[in-house]
């Protein structure tokens with residue numbers, strides 16, 4: 012099990028300084044709008060993955076008019092204790108593990124496992140295919156370094172191939188042998204990506220229907236993999252070759268894959284209600300967590316930002332009842348008034364106001380606190 016025991020922030024978003032200790036079980040973060048709830052759990056996410064789930068721009072994470080931001084966490088990573096640190100400044104970012112700087116962020120990422128559910132994830136259901144690919148890449152990349160490596164190689168070759176296609180399009184080159192070589196390399200890495208995605212999705216499928224049923228009482232949620240190339244990739248690229256040159260871009264491959272989400276035969280993109288969208292997006296995340304636990308014995312830190320909005324009382328309480336028992340969980344909410352917290356054996360409640368923790372209450376047995 013991974014958990015974060017102590018978190019210190021310096022100049023992170025609206026936080027000037029913060030130093031706090033969390034429960035190894037459930038942490039409820041409450042406060043009014045714009046007081047720093049999301050920023051707090053975002054900081055934990057950044058500490059684990061070195062970038063925000065909300066923005067690719069690191070500098071917006073630094074408190075206004077300050078030269079740097081620092082996030083420090085003391086964590087339990089299964090049997091090991093570790094200090095993790097991320098420092099952001101104009102010069103770039105540094106990641107330190109037990110006070111030693113990692114030169115390559117990809118070696119640092121994933122040492123502390125987190126899974127975040129955030130309002131942005133609602134786009135998983137109704138948004139573009141890119142949203143769903145990002146989900147696959149992120150969740151698979153945390154546990155499969157080879158996948159990240161292959162993805163990186165694939166993107167490199169794709170960029171080269173696209174540049175070459177543009178050169179062919181503009182008749183700046185007529186090197187078709189180079190195009191074949193790049194296509195061959197693209198197929199090499201692409202095949203590995205597709206194979207990994209297929210087995211990940213196949214493993215996820217039964218868990219998704221199970222989790223969705225416990226949250227909603229509804230049956231029939233299914234996830235499909237819709238790869239851009241179904242059969243022989245050599246033939247497929249050959250068939251699209253003139254189109255690729257005409258458009259100056261690669262029209263086929265894992266960078267065009269998608270996933271489908273269905274209730275029976277109904278496409279969720281078209282029919283899901285707001286509450287269903289939220290429940291389905293959350294289901295995807297909780298299913299990933301269950302899969303990590305079942306196959307790799309990994310229990311990541313679970314970050315749930317504003318998970319209860321729009322949900323009826325039953326669904327809210329189903330979420331609380333079905334949270335993984337062994338995991339450390341953070342839940343933000345503007346109000347917990349209509350939720351029966353007695354369902355929970357123990358929890359720690361933080362009240363946040365204007366970038367400060369105004370009050371902390373602990374409930375239940377202290378073994379988890």
Ligand SMILES: Nc1ncnc2c1ncn2[C@@H]1O[C@H](COP(=O)(O)OP(=O)(O)OP(=O)(O)O)[C@@H](O)[C@H]1O
Nearest residue numbers: 024025044045046047048049050071072073074075
């Ligand atoms: N780099 C920054 N420097 C200073 N303040 C910032 C910075 N980035 C964000 N903020 C401020 O932090 C506040 C937002 O915090 P956050 O998103 O954590 O709120 P929240 O409690 O989650 O609110 P909500 O309930 O609306 O989701 C905003 O008012 C925003 O202007």
Ligand SMILES: [Mg+2]
Nearest residue numbers: 048049050317
């Ligand atoms: Mg928020």
